[in-house]
Amino acid sequence: AISEEKLITHALPLTQESFDALEKRNGETKDGIQLVTVMDHAQAQKGKFGEQSLSQALENPHVQAFLGGGEQTEAYLEAHQKVRGNKIYVWHCNDLGDVPVARPLVLYYDILLSGSFSSYGRVPGVRRASVSEPVRAGGAPRKTLEEALRSEFPDLDKERLKSILSRYQ
Structure with a gap:
């Protein structure tokens, strides 16, 4: 390590x-999954973080980037809803x-x-x-x-x- x-x-x-x-x-x-997403640091800082509805998360560029975008993101959030409900927490820290x-x-x-x-x-x-x-x-x-x-x-x-x-x- x-x-x-x-x-x-x-x-x-x-x-x-x-x-x-x-x-x-x-x-x-x-295969329809976005492998690389580069996001402007200033734009990333303006993102919505914390608890949010799954519909908000679906529109959140951080969630799209992390989950691979498009259908991949939709499929993940659908599975999340079945297990965890209608809310998700998006966490980000600017400490570098x-x-x-x-x-x-x-x-x-x-x-x-x-x-x-x-x-x-x-x-x-x-x-x-x-x-x-x-x-x-x-x-x-x-x-x-x-x-x-x-x-x-x-x-x-x-x-x-x-x-x-x-x-x-």
């Missing part, structure tokens, strides 16, 4: 180049400052929040930064994802490393 001491509020360092690669894939779909990072969005089986990498179904959530070098909150240079993986997994096969990195580029 990636050492939590190397993270900023549970977020991985992300270079501007990595973000740009994701931005180029914005809107990419597979001005550093280029990727934060895994953790899908969890309960409404409890988990801030570790030990939970289920990690999905990278990315915020654009104004600088090209990953840095710590105090300003010291941060490792890239590749450097962090090599540091944590020194015996990682080159092909496996390449495969992992290709998912984020």
Whole structure:
């Protein structure tokens, strides 16, 4: 696992180049499911958060982005209604400052929040930064994802490393 001491509020360092690669894939779909959604940070801050009706959630761009959009979102909310009722809670926190990072969005089986990498179904959530070098909150240079993986997994096969990195580029 990636050492939590190397993270900023549970977020991985992300270079501007990595973000740009994701931005180029914005809107990419597979089998009707939107795989990549890049949202302007200022716009994301204006989103509706907290408890909301399922009809509100269906129109919420955060919910659409997280659930894959279109029919995928409708199907999820329909299943949610059967299990949890007509309300859903959408949570967001703006606590990363001005550093280029990727934060895994953790899908969890309960409404409890988990801030570790030990939970289920990690999905990278990315915020654009104004600088090209990953840095710590105090300003010291941060490792890239590749450097962090090599540091944590020194015996990682080159092909496996390449495969992992290709998912984020």
